[in-house]
Amino acid sequence: MSSPLAAALALGAAHGLPVAEPVLLKDGSNLLVHLHPAPVVVRVATFTAFIRGAPAPFLEREVALGSYLAEVGAAVVPWSGELPPGPHHVSGWWMTAWQHVPHRVGVRPPADQLLQSLVELHGALAGYAGELPLLGPATTDLDLALACCKQHGLLPATQVEHMLGERDALLASVRSLPATAQHGDAHPGNVLLTEQGVVWNDFEDCCLGSPLWDLATLARHDQTGAVWAVARDRFGGDLVDAMLGLRLLQVAAWTALHGARAAGRL
DSSP: OOOHHHHHHHHHHHTTOOOSSOEEEEESSEEEEEOTTSSEEEEEESHHHHHHSOOHHHHHHHHHHHHHHHHTTOSBOOOOTTSOOOOEEETTEEEEEEEOOOOOTTOOOOHHHHHHHHHHHHHHHTTOOSOOOBTGGGTHHHHHHHHHHHHTTSSOHHHHHHHHHHHHHHHHHHTTSOOEEEOSOOSGGGEEEETTEEEEOOOTTOEEEOHHHHHHHHHTTOSSSHHHHHHHHHHOHHHHHHHHHHHHHHHHHHHHHHHHHHTTOO
């Protein structure tokens, strides 16, 4: 198997794009490569593929939802006309391709701007009729993450079982909420601040659920209290706490995984 970077460059070359000046944008859960000077960013499933085993369904949902949102004019990163979005399977690596959007690197929008943009995104998401897993980040994805933690000894088996039990109890308290399509991972790291405003990307964790899931995800990064206030006013404190608890379980599992990777244990 070639490296993920080599696979991304091979994808670009196969479609006639220049690949001599790639720019590595990020190497975290996935590898993001700008095929400079072409306006194309290839996102290769690397660490996510290691955890999930079969990343293709996640990428298929991301492409379907991202394409829909771009078509209805939502503020999202569209796929590039230079290269089909995929998913593509190259040399053992799964990847998708998107348009490179110029933005202010390292600058995060203020909480009120993020909140307004999320409300607008939810308006567009409400019309999506594609199939999505119900609260996938807290169900299937959490199952996979915890199984990996258990397999590699990152968390004790007893702790994993306790977390799964806590997850099931919290799910029972929020399942009755009306569900629509959600971003799934709506935190400030998944937005770009452009001259036109906030643009959302990375819909790999998209799911079906209450808007409270995205609000709880965003609220964790809000120091002003604005997102918390909207969430509690709309849903009440008990439901907010339950949904936040679900998000924190997912964060705990992935934090253990990323920590182990950084320490060379994975």
